Amino acid sequence: MQNRRLFDRIESIKFKGITKKYGPVYAVKDLDLEVRGGELLILIGPSGSGKTTALRMMNRMIDQDTGSVTINGLDTRDVDPVRLRRNMGYVIQNIGLFPHMTIGENIGLVPKLEGWDKKKIHQRVSNLLDFVSLPPDIFMKRYPRQLSGGQQQRVGLARAMATDPPLFLMDEPFGALDPILRKQLQKEFLKIKNEINRTIIFVTHDIEEALVLGDRIAIMDQGQLVQVGPPEELIFNPASELVSDIVDNQRKYKHMDTLKVKDLMSAYEDKYALDGKTEVCDAVEEMTKRDLETAFVFDGHELLGQVTMVDLMKCRVKAQKLADLARPMKTFQPLDSVAFALSEMKKSGEYIAIVMDPNKPAGILVSDEVLLKLI
Ligand code: ADP
Ligand code: MG
Numbered sequence: 001m002q003n004r005r006l007f008d009r010i011e012s013i014k015f016k017g018i019t020k021k022y023g024p025v026y027a028v029k030d031l032d033l034e035v036r037g038g039e040l041l042i043l044i045g046p047s048g049s050g051k052t053t054a055l056r057m058m059n060r061m062i063d064q065d066t067g068s069v070t071i072n073g074l075d076t077r078d079v080d081p082v083r084l085r086r087n088m089g090y091v092i093q094n095i096g097l098f099p100h101m102t103i104g105e106n107i108g109l110v111p112k113l114e115g116w117d118k119k120k121i122h123q124r125v126s127n128l129l130d131f132v133s134l135p136p137d138i139f140m141k142r143y144p145r146q147l148s149g150g151q152q153q154r155v156g157l158a159r160a161m162a163t164d165p166p167l168f169l170m171d172e173p174f175g176a177l178d179p180i181l182r183k184q185l186q187k188e189f190l191k192i193k194n195e196i197n198r199t200i201i202f203v204t205h206d207i208e209e210a211l212v213l214g215d216r217i218a219i220m221d222q223g224q225l226v227q228v229g230p231p232e233e234l235i236f237n238p239a240s241e242l243v244s245d246i247v248d249n250q251r252k253y254k255h256m257d258t259l260k261v262k263d264l265m266s267a268y269e270d271k272y273a274l275d276g277k278t279e280v281c282d283a284v285e286e287m288t289k290r291d292l293e294t295a296f297v298f299d300g301h302e303l304l305g306q307v308t309m310v311d312l313m314k315c316r317v318k319a320q321k322l323a324d325l326a327r328p329m330k331t332f333q334p335l336d337s338v339a340f341a342l343s344e345m346k347k348s349g350e351y352i353a354i355v356m357d358p359n360k361p362a363g364i365l366v367s368d369e370v371l372l373k374l375i
Contacts, residue, residue: 006079006087010037010166010199011072013058018067020053020223027053029223031067040193040200041228042210044246045220051203054220055169058201059085071167086110089160089168093175097144097155103129104140107159114163128158133188150177153185161196168200174209186212207246211371219243231371232342261341262334264370265355265363272296272364276304276323280315283307283322294352297326301359305329306352331356332365338374341365 013035020028028050035041043051056062057069060081069076076084097106107128108121116124129136132154144152153173160168174182174189186209193200193213204210210217211231218228219242227239231247238244271290274283276299287295287309297304305326315325330353332341345353345367355363 006074006083007072007166010035012037013167013199013201014068014070015054015057016068016070018054018057018064018069020050020057020062020064026050026223028057028064031223031225033218033225033228035199035201036216037199038197039215040202040213042214042217043201043203043220044205044207044210044217045226047205049220050223051220052171053223055171055201055203058167058169059088059090061085086114086163087165087167089162089165091156091160091168091170091173093172097152097159099144101143102140103134103142103144103147103155104136106144106155107162109159110162124162125158128161131161131192132158134158150185153177157189157192166198168198168202170200170202172203172205175204175206182209189213207248208372211247212368219246230346232339232346235371235374236339259338260334261332261336261338261355261365262363264338264373265334265365266369268355268361268363273298273361274307274322275299276321276326278322279318280312280320280322280325281318284309284312287312296329296354296361297322299323303329303331303354303356303361329353333357334362338370342367342370 015031015033018028018031019026031050031054033054043054045051053062057064058071058076060076063077097103098109101109104122104125107125111121111124125140126136129139134151134154139147139151139155144155147155156173174185177185190213202213214231216228216230217234219226219234221242227234227243229237234243234247238247272292272295274286274295274297276297278286283295287293292309294306294308296306304323306329307322307325307327311325311327330341330345330348330350332353332355334355334357341353345351345365351367353365354361355365
């Protein structure tokens with residue numbers, strides 16, 4: 001069956017010995033790389049380093065000369081390219097919406113090709129427009145030229161999500177936007193990323209974007225992979241001059257090992273604290289008022305853990321107490337090394353930690369912010 005899903009979830013994507021030449025030029029040379037299911041992997045490197053070529057070999061817009069790409073063990077050469085592409089969302093810089101089709105028709109195109117009925121398509125398009133913060137009643141019937149660049153980019157994202165593919169390929173999706181809009185869309189994209197929990201391969205040349213969004217970052221140069229690892233690894237252990245140039249860590253911090261948590265933590269404020277005896281519904285109200293996404297739960301002076309707004313919204317028992325809901329979180333001391341703290345946080349998949357001195361909250365460590373302060 002043409003329309004059946006090739007994969008519901010990505011377990012892994014493996015590039016093995018991939019080479020692609022144009023005449024004498026190696027666009028990609030002997031590339032070995034594994035993408036793990038559920039991660040957002042960044043491809044970054046100088047212009048012409050082979051990022052786009054590597055990405056397009058995943059959906060067979062380009063076929064390699066030698067080597068293989070396997071997805072969950074399936075060799076992509078054994079799959080019809082059109083069918084392969086239907087299993088992936090593809091987002092590029094100038095997203096190429098069809099000018100003569102409405103936004104609704106653009107987003108609904110692939111579902112229509114897949115034979116969905118009209119009602120289901122309409123419902124899906126509405127949901128997606130909502131999801132990317134474009135009210136459907138306003139935007140559904142408009143044409144691409146009536147939208148701003150940022151709005152078109154959102155539509156591109158919605159279109160890529162239309163059939164809910166398990167894999168997204170994104171080639172500098174925010175590259176053409178002005179810096180402020182870019183920051184805004186990155187923020188929204190992070191939300192989307194956490195919500196959809198899909199595997200994403202994301203090309204960028206912006207290291208800040210890479211550090212904020214990436215679970216791991218692969219650095220390419222002249223068609224070859226130079227280093228791949230989580231952001232802090234590239235900052236603390238760059239494999240080459242090029243890597244340290246890209247993460248630009250030399251400029252500010254020559255003595256990375258001596259950097260302490262206290263040097264990079266953000267200020268702690270009392271507004272982050274909630275009492276363990278607070279009930280869920282009161283907590284929601286309180287956190288809304290204080291504009292908090294995450295709160296720390298205390299029993300007197302004892303830290304019980306953290307709760308997020310999402311946790312609370314999901315909780316059906318409104319009379320439940322925060323003490324029962326609080327999830328354990330990482331704590332550090334001001335004199336712990338930053339490298340240690342970041343790697344501990346990465347291991348447990350947390351991006352926020354509290355700094356205690358020695359038993360009182362003294363600061364907050366937010367991994368993204370720390371990484372940005374390092375460059
Ligand atoms: P990046 O996306 O990192 O900027 P590309 O993958 O687009 O790099 O290109 C890698 C190299 O391959 C560059 O030297 C580029 O000029 C060359 N290249 C890419 N596509 C073609 C093509 N269709 N014909 C000839 N050379 C190409
Ligand atoms: Mg490119």
